[in-house]
Amino acid sequence: MYLPAQTIASFFLILNEPDHPPRYNIAPTQPVLAVFQSPAGRRGVPMRWGLIPHWARDIKIGAKLANARSETLHEKPSFRTAFNRRRCLIPADGFYEWVAVKGRKQPYFIRRRDGNPLAFAGLWEVWVAADQSELVSCTIVTTAANREMTPVHHRMPVILEPGQFDRWLDPDNQNPRSLCDLMRPMRDGGLVLQAVDDYVNRTGNEGPRCIEPAATFPTPSSPPEPPAQMNLFED
Incomplete structure (x- = not known):
């Protein structure tokens, strides 16, 4: 997330301007900006990426729970508890996915075609x-891939539109099955995939070079082979 705080606050209609440093390469267990509904309105706060259930004995479980399949959240x-009561939005400029190309991992940066921030459907928890x-x-939260994502992965994050934010964030709605229509692949044509420099392949590397x-x-045009290593949105 490298967009200015004012841009994020305006797009997500949050009360505070989030204090987050520009980041181009965020990995699970690191902080991400998340938006939740407080009694006073929407707020943006840092949260650790990788959900730690309230009953967990060790926070290490969070590294395995960076993503959650929409089809099985309720079970x-x-x-299950977070889906019922604690839903959030996770803003992003874009995200990466990798495809094996001639024995190497080629990263792709995926963003919205219209230039707006992405709003991932998320869940949050307090441990x-x-x-x-x-x-x-x-x-x-992830769902099946749309047309643009299919060449690089069979899954993708659930991406919400501004008109859907209130429904997803509403803490009074504790019948989450009524939200199933929101957890669908983004409409075809809404995303752009760009092959980028493999500098981003090292989690310690940061800065604009990650998205050069x-x-x-070229942009992939056929489904990838099953990855040997877990990709970002593998379930």
């Missing part, structure tokens, strides 16, 4: 440690 113990300190974490277009790799 999985890790996500209380033995010393009573609290850790707030979140996960990104690659000179030698």
Whole structure:
């Protein structure tokens, strides 16, 4: 997330201007900006990416729960409570996915065609440690891939439109099955995929170079082979 705080606050109609440093390469267990509905209105706060259920004994479980399949949210113990009561939006400029190309991992940066921020459907949870300190974490909800995403992955994040934000965030709606119509693939034609420099393949690398277009790799046009390593939105 590298867009200015004012842009994020305006697009998501949040009360505060989030204080987040520009980031181009965020990995699970690191902080991400998340938007939730407070009694006073929407607020944007940092949350650890990778949901830690309230009943977990160890926060390490969060690294395995960076994503949550929309089809099974209502039945999985890790996500069921959060789905009922604690839904959020996770803003993003774009996201990466990788495809094996001639023995190497080629990254692609995926963004909205209209230039607006992406709004991932998310869930959040509060975990209380033995010393009573609290850790707030979140996960990104996924669905089947749309036409643009199919060449690089069979899954994609659930991407919500501004007119859908209120329904998703409403904490008074504790019948989440009524939200199933929101958890569908984004309309075809709404995303752009760009092959980018493999500099982003190292999680410690940061900065605009992460999204610089690659000179030698075109946009994929056929479904990828099953990945040998878990991709970002693998379930």
